[in-house]
Amino acid sequence: MDSASSPPSSSSSPLKRPTGQVLDGSEIMELVGNNHVFSSFVHHKFHELDTDKDGKLSLQELHPTIADIGAALGLPPPATSSGSDGIYSEVINEFTHGSREKVSKTEFKKVLSDILLGMAAGLKRDPIVILRIDGEDxxxxxxxxxxxPEMIAIFSKIEQSEETPHDNIVKAFQNLTVEQGMPPPSDSWVMSDIVEPALESCALGENWSKPVSQETFLLEFKRAAEHVAQRLKEQPVIVAHSENTFDGSSIRRLLSNKFELDKSLNTALQSVPKDKTGKLPKEHLQLALDLVAPLAGLPPLGALDEMDKLVVDAFKMVAADDGKAVKEDEFKKLLTEILGAVxxxxxxxxxxxxxNSVVHEPLACSSTLLTPSS
Incomplete structure (x- = not known):
């Protein structure tokens, strides 16, 4: 799957949810959970890969599966991105345990099961909706x-721009979302094959005077959007849409389970540096929170501005920047208070x-990881 993503957007209130094919991991869970079916799947997949028929898979023979796992995760092909190559290396190490030895069918089944279950858990937590954007929305x-009202709000953001009317209309399209029927213009193909040809066909802005009035903007943008919708009708765009709601429920589950909470806090504190007196500097509360974040259903600090504001306020509540160091029990108490406040x-x-990510290949061809052998 070759994709280009739009930056994650956030909102404090839910938007109209897009509808489409939902990838929630249930099919993967069903496959792995049925031992007979999964064993048959692994048997056929293993023998398809075992080209020299020695009963084990070499690194070379594993490469198709590694590439398929990457495609299923939405990664670019191996050796095309230094960032994704690190992930491919981790997948290889899962199979080989860092050695150059061949992989048995038993080990292949175990690792493949773990990887698939991990993918399914991720999809269950953050399902992906596959949308076909064809101009109707x-x-x-x-x-x-x-x-x-929505376009007036957008106009107010861009009306002071010194750019051309054409550029302002492009900016307006960049403010639309898939909920409004617009694929992400941050994708170069959407811009070059959908938006720009549409604007060219409607001779946008040729007779505009500056500054452009709100009324003119609304009329001209609507005309441009009609042309974009026509392009989308002729060339529908497939978009993988994902969303996640941070509502505090994961934190509440963690805080209500004393065993899991203590375990996660103790694990986190093992990675937090102590001062020479054996105490924990409060300035390391941020590090500890990042370590606990996955279990609490929180993104890392710095990943989401709105969440960062909540966390910073919680840090202020416990005076995390006062330069003091505290004993381990007090540190855990402060970290728990931060979680509770958030x-x-x-x-x-x-x-x-x-x-949102534009899918540039047919979905059926993006990965053969779960495709039964013929």
């Missing part, structure tokens, strides 16, 4: 009562994060 939006804020005002 965009037409619905520009002819709906929501069009004028939880209460999220329960009051959940944060929705969504991202």
């Amino acid at each position: 965009l037409l619905e939006f520009i002819n709906s009562p929501a069009y004028e 939880m209460l804020q999220l329960e009051s005002n959940p944060i929705l994060v969504s991202s």
